[in-house]
Amino acid sequence: MITTADRLNTVEEYYFSKKLREVRGLMADGKPIINMGIGSPDLAPSEEVIKAVQAAVTEDGAHQYQSYQGLPEFRDAIVNFYKKYYNVALNPSTEVLPLMGSKEGIMHISLAFLNPGDEALIPNPGYPTYTSVTKLVGAAPKYYDLTAASNWFPNIEALEQQDLSKVKLMWVSYPHMPTGASANKEQFKALVAFAKRNDILLVNDNPYSFVLNDTPDSILSMEGAKEVALELNSLSKTFNMAGWRVGMVLGNEAHISAVLKVKSNMDSGMFYGIQKGAIAALKSSQEWFDGLNKVYEKRKELMLQLADKLGCTYDKNAVGMFIWAKLPEGAVSAEEFIDDILYKKNIFITPGTIFGSNGAGYIRFSLCVKEDKIKEAISRF
């Protein structure tokens, strides 16, 4: 019998991978499922992006291996984007690395910086991949609590009273997924100072800063942040390109070259056409963001009506692609709540508990659902 590596025993199949199989099964049985679970943008990228990729595929050399670091033109486009929207200056040769989505970066960063036995600070609630990747590389998750009372920002003083001697890395994600909470400049500054005091690599996972958010920010815009911080970003949500798999990691030369050392041993450069499409996306004008947010605003309004129907409460000012809603007092567990709705109303919503124990009592609605479907969902109650 061929046995799997021990590291596989540390993780389970990703929740969505399992649950969406079940949801697809219900659909195959003819159930009229409305999927409000996953944040996979249903809208199309801009026309410029489509034209750029179409033109690229017939160019000479388009189908050859590409540079591990991406086309210089692509790195320049990333740098210009960071300057224009976040006021962050980056060196395109040394401080930028294109990735196949930010999810890939979580693995590469962990492989580059975590030894077995090291600890990584992980938000509870937070993106589940931080935990699974930490375990896969033999390190240990050390969760920090986020609660509504502190607007989903960590209590740094309390953290510093703990033993941090084994902590090598801290994951943060602002705007925060799943809650949609933002961090202000003071909070970003406090995180950077905390990382410096404790010799911790701070990574801000930042794929949502352009969705229903008027003030996109980057941790790298804080003075001195590059010494201790990396940032992950992505075209998945900002430009409706989730299936393209385009993201990036940004930070100082030493940190980026450590990630490149891992990545260049695992895959080859990104397909030329995808890079050309990504360049076109990064050059989008303000109209693109305004158009996108107009659609999400309308959806949000409707989704809040649905949340109201379910007796949930929420923070109207939260940003990003999801509605994080608190279940009514005395409700059953989030899993039971969503399963009941799935089986009785054919609507799939994500239970908050998949993001950690502090997600108990919450559910998450994705805004990647067309208006007529949200209206239909409302009418089913």
Ligand SMILES: Cc1ncc(COP(=O)(O)O)c(C=O)c1O
């Ligand atoms: C917090 C967070 N980080 C990273 C990702 C992965 O995004 P990408 O498509 O860039 O890999 C997601 C996707 O849902 C996410 O919610």
